[in-house]
Amino acid sequence: MVEDFFHKDANERLHKPVNERSSANQQHIKIWKTVQAIPYGNVACYGQVADLAGLPGRARLVGKALGKVPEGGWNNQAVPWHRVINSQGKISFPAGSDAFIRQKGLLQDEQVVVMGSRVKLADFQWTPDLAELLFKLEF
Numbered sequence: 001m002v003e004d005f006f007h008k009d010a011n012e013r014l015h016k017p018v019n020e021r022s023s024a025n026q027q028h029i030k031i032w033k034t035v036q037a038i039p040y041g042n043v044a045c046y047g048q049v050a051d052l053a054g055l056p057g058r059a060r061l062v063g064k065a066l067g068k069v070p071e072g073g074w075n076n077q078a079v080p081w082h083r084v085i086n087s088q089g090k091i092s093f094p095a096g097s098d099a100f101i102r103q104k105g106l107l108q109d110e111q112v113v114v115m116g117s118r119v120k121l122a123d124f125q126w127t128p129d130l131a132e133l134l135f136k137l138e139f
Contacts, residue, residue: 042126054139
């Protein structure tokens with residue numbers, strides 16, 4: 001079983017179909033809903049998503065939850081996992097990997113400038129305004 005995991009490419013592991021009822025816990029759902037709120041053309045950091053989801057200090061849980069997004073998204077809406085990067089503004093996948101190339105391409109499709117593996121957070125980081133904090137985000 002463990003061997004099967006390591007023989008799959010990263011992209012296949014990221015988009016593994018998941019039974020929403022059995023695998024989705026409340027923390028994952030909070031994370032998915034928060035990631036769904038990240039606007040097109042913006043990025044957020046793992047820790048930022050955790051904070052906005054009401055899970056301060058749980059940045060690693062964000063990565064884990066994004067790896068378990070159901071194939072069809074959550075609540076019939078895509079979960080734009082590619083908009084989440086690390087706190088240094090870098091794509092977290094190994095440079096050159098299929099997952100890295102896919103994430104970089106998806107960000108560039110949204111006009112996010114990716115230089116090497118880095119996004120300039122000062123230009124592209126999502127900063128929710130008061131209305132978003134009060135009315136769009138639940139946590």
